[in-house]
Amino acid sequence: WNQLSCFLREISPVRKENSRSEQFRSRFIAYSLVRNGSQNIYLSITEKRIHLPSNFFVYAKTCLQLFLQTKTAAGTSANRSEGSSTGGAPTDEMPNRTLVTQVSIESPSARLRDAIFNFESPMPTIPPKGARIKQEVVDSVGEEARSEISVGDRVIVYPYEGHPPGYAEYIAVPDVEYLVKIPDEMSLSVAAMLPSGALWAINTVFHAQKHVESVLREKGESGICKLLLVGTGGLALWAMRIARYYWPTDREKLKIVVACIRDEGISIAIDELKVNMVRWNEDLYEEQLVERTKNACEGPVDIVIDFNATSRSIRRALKCLAKNGVLLMSSEHAENLLKRFSLEAERENHELIPVELGSLNQLKNLVHLVANGEIEPPPHHIFPADNANEALSKIGRGQIHGRAILEFPEEDEE
Structure with missing residues (x-):
């Protein structure tokens, strides 16, 4: 060594x-x-x-x-x-x-920092009320399980509390209620995005909807709610598509502006989703970026959604928020940011709200809406596991529009 x-x-x-x-x-x-x-x-x-x-x-x-x-x-x-x-x-x-190699990837842990590799592991036993899953297929069902789920069904797993981190060829799910069937026509690459990024995005949109309704009530019939969405990555693209489905009647009263940090997703946001853009060029001074954002939004905004919040983006967003404005962020990034910016937010009557992963029912709705074509998934690119370095490098340079998915091939049986 x-x-x-x-x-x-x-x-x-x-x-x-x-x-x-x-x-x-x-x-x-x-x-x-x-x-x-x-x-x-x-x-x-x-x-x-x-x-x-x-x-x-x-x-x-x-x-x-x-x-x-x-x-x-x-x-x-x-x-x-x-x-x-x-x-x-x-x-x-x-x-x-019997030892099995854990190499196949379906979708990551809800908490990305928990994603780890385990090379060898005992074959998981079958929980009495649960099931054992091999990749996306039900391998065995527990004796006490009561569900329409049966052996051979294609499923995705809701990231329940205590969900094991990492990626495994076989996993044991304690209760079959956490399994959501996916139709045969849905590709595994699309299905893999639903329990992670898409589920976080739909819950964020639902949280934002409450504040949109509150702002419109306060401003009256002629009022407009202004929403700033930070980033054009995979989560933001999911959120825009989900919002377009759930808020079709509010488009005239809802102004959405997307703050673009890098070039990824710009063409999708402008050409497909028809939203206004503001470029956050990090070469400019902070005051210039704040002024540019307010000009694009025609004044301070009522709601900010920032999935990949950083200290810099939070500080900038707070300067763009109107009084009593709300900033929604992923709970994964929230703990330290809340400690750092809570006092600053209180001085201007701003509210910082961490958003958790969505519910099991929301995941079922997502599967239904995506399968029926009512919500179109963002573009994604599949990389063989051997090309993981290439995928990460392209993500870092903003060269991937949408999501990047690692595919681990099955090992040949010996």
């Missing part, structure tokens, strides 16, 4: 960043190192000049240790089986000892 780490440091500079994308990159490179052997990683790094994140070595060493432990455990189980009195036939205990 010491020789390997020294070699990697020599051929590749180490980044200092510790962002979520860098952590994911570290885990993926570490996974590839252990899974495919060091030689492949050497070639990948030297040919593509990959810059290793600073936390890569921690993840890689941990992965290597886990890999060796599980290989040892598998070998021990095999030896016990061969030496048993049954002449090498499998015993009744073998199914629980």
Whole structure:
């Protein structure tokens, strides 16, 4: 291990960043190192000049240790089986000892920072009232389960409390009520977006709807509610499509302006969704950006939606909010931001509201609306797992319009 780490440091500079994308990159490179052997990683790094994140070595060493432990455990189980009195036939205990490789990706954990790789894991048992899922298909159903769900159905899993993080080929769901059937004509790539980004977007739109109605009541019949949506990434594109479906009669009284931070999604927002845009060029002074935003919105705004809130975007949004204005953000980013900006918001009677992931019923509605074509999913791009670095690099440069999806191919059975 010491020789390997020294070699990697020599051929590749180490980044200092510790962002979520860098952590994911570290885990993926570490996974590839252990899974495919060091030689492949050497070639990948030297040919593509990959810059290793600073936390890569921690993840890689941990992965290597886990890999060796599980290989040892598998070998021990095999030896016990061969030496048993049954002449090498499998015993009744073998199914629980069987190790399966967790490599397939369907959709990420609701909390992205929980996304991790586990290389080997015992085959999950079937909960009495639940089911075991292999990829998107029901593999087995518990004896006490009461549901229309049956073996062979294609499903997605609602991210319930205690939902295991990461990606697994097999998962055990404690209750079949968390399973939502998806129609055969719906692609897995579209279905995978629904329990994560789309579910967060629909709940945010529902929260915003309450404040839109309140603002319009206060302003009267001639009043207009102004809403600023920050970003043109996947969540924002979902939110615009969902809002267009649920707010068709309020378009004349609702002015939506999208603040574009990067070029991704601009053409979609302008050409397809017909919304006004304001460019947040980070080369400009803060006062200029605030003034530019107010001009585009024709004055202070009543509601701001910022899915990927940062200190800088929150500070800018608060300067654009009217008195009694509301700022909605993802609860994933909210804890530290609320501590930092609560007092500043109170001085201007602004309200900072963290929005949780949507409900099970909202997920069922999403499946129905998307399957019937009433809500069109944003564009997405599928990358083979081996090209994860390319996907992350393109995301960082704003070259992907919509969502990026990693596809892990099934391993050949041996």
